Amino acid sequence: MTEAALLERGAVAGQASLLAVRDLHGWYGESHVLHGIEFDVRKGEVVTLLGRNGAGKTTTLKAVMGILARRQGSITFEGQETIGLPARTIARAGIAFCPEERGIFASLSVEENLMLPPKVQEGGLSVQRIYELFPNLKERLSSQGTKLSGGEQQMLAIARILRTGAKLLLLDEPTEGLAPVIVQQIGRTIARLKSEGFTIVLVEQNFRFAASVADRHYVVEQGRVIDEIRNEDLEANMDKLHAYLGV
Template sequence: MLLELRNVNAYYDKSHVLQNVSLQVDAGEVVALLGRNGSGRSTTCKTIMGLVNAKTGQVLFKGKEITNKTPFALAQLGIAFVPEDRRIFPNLTVGENLRLAALAGRKGAWTEKRIYEYFAVLGERKDKPAKLSGGEQQMLAIARALVANPDIILLDEPMEGLAPLIARNVEEVVRAIRSEGNTILLVEQNAHVAMSLSDRGYVLSNGRVVGQGSIAELKADEAMMHRYLAV
């Protein structure tokens, strides 16, 4: 197994936001974190990345404990994070954003040249400041993760705040990346989209895992789907 959380507990001040969260992601699969806003999905990603401290429990990567390591150390190990707010550098060019990410990553199939072949709109803007539209920012954020050639990408709300047409374009980008065998832990508010992109899923509510299984198994549990996902 590539990534594993074992009974992870995390807090915001005195608020117990993750409560004994356990999950697994195997190489080559896409796993969705499902649940309503405030369920703990994004916090799970931030805890994996060391942005939120895990008070108890373990995070393991390739069988080795990485609990509370720094984001930079985790990037070097092969974990990429695409945060909900994207955090691109607008005063740098598109190309500079990508080259900066590549410096912190590893050599591999995803080169800057290949990124421009894959994301044509970024190639058209490679020498221009990264002051982009929302959809283009999201594509740059995903491309920046890919160019680091990670073993897994934590993808947090990639369609958040985008117009429906642009959201569909980003969805197709994620679908294409998945088809190439990239491993993804996906947080996405739209349960239908998330499940269409994923092999398995975990359902979170109030910081707890309340359901898990293959996408077919989750869909078959109509009571859980209605109670926790309202679909």
């Protein structure tokens, strides 16, 4: 992405950005993975990070959440700089992370897993509202995490962070390995969350799914954002996306 395009985007998005990432660098040990990531997320948007495996998408979410050991640059949430804050403080500010591995405790029941994270702010969904979004979970309340299907584990992982009152949800590969019917249910849930005012940053390999739920897409390559495409402009940019993603 050209400097002029970044400046133009920042001038517009910066007026109402819930999350603004600037010149973000990140490392795993000595390995320099993020090389100046820049993007904005406005309140109430669903934004995806697209790119090939190893591009730095998941690392970006971890950096925003504060669980990447070494990072530098600027990450502001609601105008507050968070780059130097620990993950627990970032969580209390209203950001929640749903990892690709889901993090379900196998020895705990669905209900125990659901109630485990503390509320960090007002505005979280009630348990009843969560059961309306995920009726499968209500039927499996006493089931242990080991007894859940992959789709049920993903629903529980998302449900768990909805209780906390977080305003910004970071979802890492929520449809990975799931049956099409479950993918459709996850898509409907994301659409409903957006309609209720949640803001979502989504890392997703399933491009068709991403296109069905997102407002804008950032293309990540070698630890940098190289392009931004609005969802309404996807059709006109399909050849370019095929080149970027190798799909």
